[in-house]
Amino acid sequence: MNCNDAKDIVLTEFIDQEADELTNAELASHLNSCAECQQFAAEVKGKLVQPFADLELQDPPQEIWNNIEETINPEVKSLGIWGALKRLARLPRPVIAFNMALVVVLMLSVWVNQNKQQNIAVKTGDNQIDVLAYVIEETEFDYDSSSDFGTAIEEYFL
């Protein structure tokens, strides 16, 4: 076995444990006598075998099954409001808590906004009265009691 053949087998059957006994024996014999190929085999094991062996498989999220069940299960499909509520109950608690917190925050902001609007309306009303009073006070006019008009303002404007 030459070095090219040895490296070829190291990259395939050897690390995948697919080699037959004869091939294994020939490879072992070559590796014993070739430091370069021995080093290559060690490098391949360290860089390509162990990292993949250490890789953790992930569990599929529960949501996947929930969606599948909803599609295939006629009972789940036809439950209507109760089905929807049941599905809500299946949500993880942090999701439910977050949604409730969001609703509370929204309601609070609407209430605060409404209060603000009322305050602004009152303040605006007050401001308007102040402006009017200023205008009235600052305006000079002669009040003629003999005129047909009643009040000073009517006299002024009319």
Add this chain to the structure above:
Amino acid sequence: MQDISEDILVAAGEGNVAAFKQVYDVYSRFVYNVALRMVKRPEEAQEITQDVFLIIHKKLKDFRYESSFKTWIYRITVNLTMNSLKRLKKRKNRETSYDEQYNLPSKENHGKAIMDKEYEGAVTQALLNALNSDQRMCVVLRSIQGLSYEEIAETLGVKINTVRSRLKRAREKMLSVKDEVLNNEL
């Protein structure tokens, strides 16, 4: 992966949801992880997994048990995953930087973390990203899922020598990229 009895498969094929859930419980991890390692996006992997099982549910009653049920599921998984990859590739921007292409972990976050498991996982995914989809699928099925050359060949519909050749080229590529990555990092 444990085998599932024919009784359960028959019941699932007849619409028994509890039986189908058992099928899901046995194979969903395989399907999800193959999809995840290939498309790299959890939400896309979720969609693929969902679609795989909906197809299984639809076609289970017609399954003839002439071939291995396991291989049948593998095949559906591979086909849907590869279709999804093609769709994603069309959308993807071709002008990607080296880092984006290999999706390498940053030195800032992992400077201390040569031995850290998360870092190793990220490096492993970066190695997979360096491969074309055919090579990557072979590595995922062999090195992560532990399928034999024969099972991979049957799943992909190719010869065993083709599987062998793809694995060899994939590993040569990963060796060269890993050296480059480590040299740059250090």
